[in-house]
Amino acid sequence: MPATIEVRGLVKRYGPVTAVDEIDFTVDQGEFFGFLGPNGAGKTTTINVLCTLTQPTTGSVRVAGYDVLRESHFVRQRIGIIFQDPSLDTQLTAWENLALHARVYGIPSTSWRPRAEELLRMVELWERRHSLVRTFSGGMKRRLEIVRSLLHAPEILFLDEPTLGLDPQTRGQIWAYLTELRRQTGVTLFLTTHYLEEAEQCDRIAIIDHGRIIALDAPERLKARVARDIILLSTEDNTRAVQELKELFGLGPMIVDGTVRIEVERGDELIPQLARQLTVPIHSVSLRRPSLDDVFLALTGRQIRDEEASDLDLMREQVRARH
Amino acid sequence: MATVEVAERLQPPSPVTRALIGIFTLWQRDLLRYWRDRTRIAGGLAQPLLFLMIFGAGLSPWMGTLGGAPVGPDYLQFLYPGIIGMSVLFSSIFSAVSVVWDREFGFLKELLVAPIPRWAIVVGKALGGSTTSMLQGLLLLLLAPFIGVRLQVGTILLLIPLLFLLAFSLSSIGLVIAARMRSTEGFGLVMNFLVTPLLFLSGALYPLNNLPTWLTVLTRIDPVTYGIDAIRRVVLSSAGVPQPVIDQLGVTLFGYPLNPLLDAAIVLALGLFLIVLAARQFARPD
Numbered sequence: 044m045p046a047t048i049e050v051r052g053l054v055k056r057y058g059p060v061t062a063v064d065e066i067d068f069t070v071d072q073g074e075f076f077g078f079l080g081p082n083g084a085g086k087t088t089t090i091n092v093l094c095t096l097t098q099p100t101t102g103s104v105r106v107a108g109y110d111v112l113r114e115s116h117f118v119r120q121r122i123g124i125i126f127q128d129p130s131l132d133t134q135l136t137a138w139e140n141l142a143l144h145a146r147v148y149g150i151p152s153t154s155w156r157p158r159a160e161e162l163l164r165m166v167e168l169w170e171r172r173h174s175l176v177r178t179f180s181g182g183m184k185r186r187l188e189i190v191r192s193l194l195h196a197p198e199i200l201f202l203d204e205p206t207l208g209l210d211p212q213t214r215g216q217i218w219a220y221l222t223e224l225r226r227q228t229g230v231t232l233f234l235t236t237h238y239l240e241e242a243e244q245c246d247r248i249a250i251i252d253h254g255r256i257i258a259l260d261a262p263e264r265l266k267a268r269v270a271r272d273i274i275l276l277s278t279e280d281n282t283r284a285v286q287e288l289k290e291l292f293g294l295g296p297m298i299v300d301g302t303v304r305i306e307v308e309r310g311d312e313l314i315p316q317l318a319r320q321l322t323v324p325i326h327s328v329s330l331r332r333p334s335l336d337d338v339f340l341a342l343t344g345r346q347i348r349d350e351e352a353s354d355l356d357l358m359r360e361q362v363r364a365r366h
Numbered sequence: 367m368a369t370v371e372v373a374e375r376l377q378p379p380s381p382v383t384r385a386l387i388g389i390f391t392l393w394q395r396d397l398l399r400y401w402r403d404r405t406r407i408a409g410g411l412a413q414p415l416l417f418l419m420i421f422g423a424g425l426s427p428w429m430g431t432l433g434g435a436p437v438g439p440d441y442l443q444f445l446y447p448g449i450i451g452m453s454v455l456f457s458s459i460f461s462a463v464s465v466v467w468d469r470e471f472g473f474l475k476e477l478l479v480a481p482i483p484r485w486a487i488v489v490g491k492a493l494g495g496s497t498t499s500m501l502q503g504l505l506l507l508l509l510a511p512f513i514g515v516r517l518q519v520g521t522i523l524l525l526i527p528l529l530f531l532l533a534f535s536l537s538s539i540g541l542v543i544a545a546r547m548r549s550t551e552g553f554g555l556v557m558n559f560l561v562t563p564l565l566f567l568s569g570a571l572y573p574l575n576n577l578p579t580w581l582t583v584l585t586r587i588d589p590v591t592y593g594i595d596a597i598r599r600v601v602l603s604s605a606g607v608p609q610p611v612i613d614q615l616g617v618t619l620f621g622y623p624l625n626p627l628l629d630a631a632i633v634l635a636l637g638l639f640l641i642v643l644a645a646r647q648f649a650r651p652d
Contacts, residue, residue: 094479096475096478116384119480119481120481124475124479126472126475128472129472130471130472130473130474130475131472131473131476132395132399132468134399135395135398135399139398143391143395146387146391147388147480147482148480148481149383149387191476
């Protein structure tokens with residue numbers, strides 16, 4: 044598969060702040076590529092550069108075969124974008140929003156109307172096409188934005204935190220539509236997210252922190268780098284438990300969020316031994332496969348989750364609630 | 367579920383076509399939103415009506431006829447064209463605010479990533495705002511019979527381009543300011559320190575002759591002055607006020623009386639300058 048996004052040595056500075064610091068990556072045609080990282084890691088800045096909204100400070104960026112600086116309108120014609128915040132005209136109807144989009148992308152009505160109908164039916168908004176967008180819920184707006192972003196048959200669809208601020212049920216629904224669309228159209232998906240379960244679905248993920256890509260691989264392979272299994276222990280005295288685990292088993296446990304966390308090769312075999320040999324009373328034991336959060340933790344010593352529902356998110360959700 | 371076909375790859379049209387499409391689309395959007403927002407139309411009428419019916423009617427008996435002749439207009443007739451200009455002023459600035467709203471509500475992003483040049487967004491926005499503001503001003507012509515101003519068809523045909531030019535120039539001022547503005551709060555502040563002076567200095571409320579020098583200078587800097595002067599000359603002339611009286615109430619520049627054509631030329635020149643400035647501001651990349 045040929046590459047459809049090529050980023051080399053991309054740097055973006057805002058005054059003294061370096062938002063993106065020398066990143067390189069390529070995305071293949073038809074790939075589902077994810078950018079995972081905490082808020083402020085440089086995800087949105089990168090997506091803005093790829094979408095020709097922001098100019099790179101240095102570096103070369105080619106999207107859909109064109110240079111984002113010199114051939115930006117060719118890039119724009121070939122990409123679809125779903126921004127972090129809704130970008131619909133709420134005073135127009137759903138259909139009028141689509142018509143406006145079709146017009147500025149130069150799509151003849153004979154071609155966009157049937158496509159709009161098909162897509163609207165798919166996301167179950169066909170019946171509401173003549174309603175003002177103002178009356179739509181957050182999930183409905185997102186679905187309409189998906190339809191709009193696909194109207195001009197883009198080669199690449201950029202999704203910047205597409206489900207931020209939506210309830211879990213709506214999030215699941217949005218992903219069901221996106222998966223179906225991807226299956227049918229083969230469109231390349233470029234996702235930024237800090238939701239781990241969304242990143243899990245990607246073909247490949249770049250983990251980004253402080254403007255740098257710290258890991259890039261398939262989710263399974265990233266997780267395999269960490270460990271096979273993770274055991275979480277809740278005990279009477281975690282500090283003593285850590286001590287004993289070190290002495291008796293030669294393990295390197297950590298205390299995270301009030302539980303003892305152990306990374307091992309065969310967790311199922313270790314648990315019975317733990318139960319037998321630890322002198323500290325154990326309240327509970329759980330075994331799980333490593334998640335991407337564990338990968339992030341291993342790479343940075345922090346958790347992505349810590350930064351969920353930051354002030355910015357809360358503010359954004361409040362702003363959304365107003366419209 | 368039906369299969370979504372990948373439509374054949376669309377080649378972007380030529381740069382000129384893309385710009386024209388963008389301008390037309392944004393213009394049409396503004397008209398659609400204007401038509402849909404009846405409260406805005408009604409609200410835009412309420413303020414001029416209050417000025418005319420209360421402020422004007424209250425002051426009129428004390429002023430007698432203006433222009434030093436018994437055939438001169440009364441204050442209400444003098445004020446009327448000024449209030450039409452005021453309505454265009456408010457409405458034009460309001461339309462420019464909507465760019466900041468588009469930015470805040472995110473719709474601007476949809477436009478910024480569309481394959482249309484950024485300057486086309488600005489021009490489309492200015493033309494849309496000009497058209498709706500012109501309509502808002504034209505609506506006030508319905509009041510003419512109540513003010514005692516007789517309007518001929520020719521007068522109205524003359525007023526349409528004059529109102530449009532004034533609106534275009536004022537929308538461009540608003541866009542220059544809105545171009546680099548990130549929140550609507552800041553906009554309100556600037557507008558209060560801009561719209562009110564523009565109104566008070568414009569000659570909408572009083573004739574701009576025999577003023578102290580400093581005030582004369584300020585009034586001649588205000589672009590609204592020339593727009594309102596043109597409207598007033600056309601309206602008063604249509605109402606049968608003799609030309610010498612009109613000249614006495616009208617604006618002079620360096621001692622010479624202006625005329626609607628000259629007024630229009632000044633407004634147009636300023637509008638063109640400002641729209642270029644606004645487009646450049648807007649096109650500056652992040």
